[in-house]
Amino acid sequence: MGKIKFVTTRDGSQTAYNQQADEHYHSVTGAIEEAFEKYVKPLQITDGMCILDYCFGLGYNSIAATAQHSNLQITALEKDIQIVRAMKKVAPPAPISHKYEIFSDLAEQNIIKDNDNxxxxxxxxxxxxxxxxxxxxxxxxxxFDPFSPTKQPEMWNLQIFNLVYAKLKAGGKLATYSCAKMVRNNMRYAGFRVYDGPQVGRKSPATIAVKVKKTCLK
Ligand SMILES: C[S@@+](CC[C@H](N)C(=O)[O-])C[C@H]1O[C@@H](n2cnc3c(N)ncnc32)[C@H](O)[C@@H]1O
Known part of the structure; x- marks a missing residue:
């Protein structure tokens, strides 16, 4: 990955730039805003939930979820140890700085519990x-937060959405920033009901996908 370049986004929080993908890890309109407004709030997280973080990166989505909650069990998938190590170099995002420092050892410890369990x-x-x-x-x-479907289409393919669907409980929900047609179609083929998510920082909406209970299917 080489030297990680940090960029300050419009809400004052930092993101990183990935040269290979030629993309930032978050929206440059606001990295921590994106975590709260496109992921944590629309998913109506409640205490004790089990959460899958598909593409952990610098961990903003997961750590934003811990800011107001307790007893969350978060499983975070990431292939690049360097970006996880970079948690110790990025400026901790202001609204979650107290939690960020606790979890910034994840590259070394793999599993960390905060004071709210x-x-x-x-x-x-x-x-x-x-x-x-x-x-x-x-x-x-x-x-659900990989690099874009244009840059990494395999991360958004039907095989992946079939797997994610299987891992969710009935009634479980997924959030992602993309509303690409290919993405939404693959979600539907996998069995999800698909809805517009919030429109934050860009013209198009985010996406919320719900695994409906089989008895509710028409
Ligand atoms: C948009 S960034 C995630 C940003 C992250 N949610 C955050 O808050 O910082 C996409 C992430 O997907 C990871 N990634 C790319 N391909 C992957 C793969 N095949 N398996 C696991 N992680 C992958 C990248 O290393 C990168 O950290």
């Missing part, structure tokens, strides 16, 4: 290897 467990590796090993019907929520 929220646990983040990091599983390093390619999602194509790590995702299938997770238990079925276990997760209440998914933060």
């Amino acid at each position: 929220n646990v983040i467990k990091l599983i390093l590796g390619d999602v194509f290897q790590t995702l299938p090993t997770l238990p079925d019907e276990f997760f209440d929520r998914v933060f």
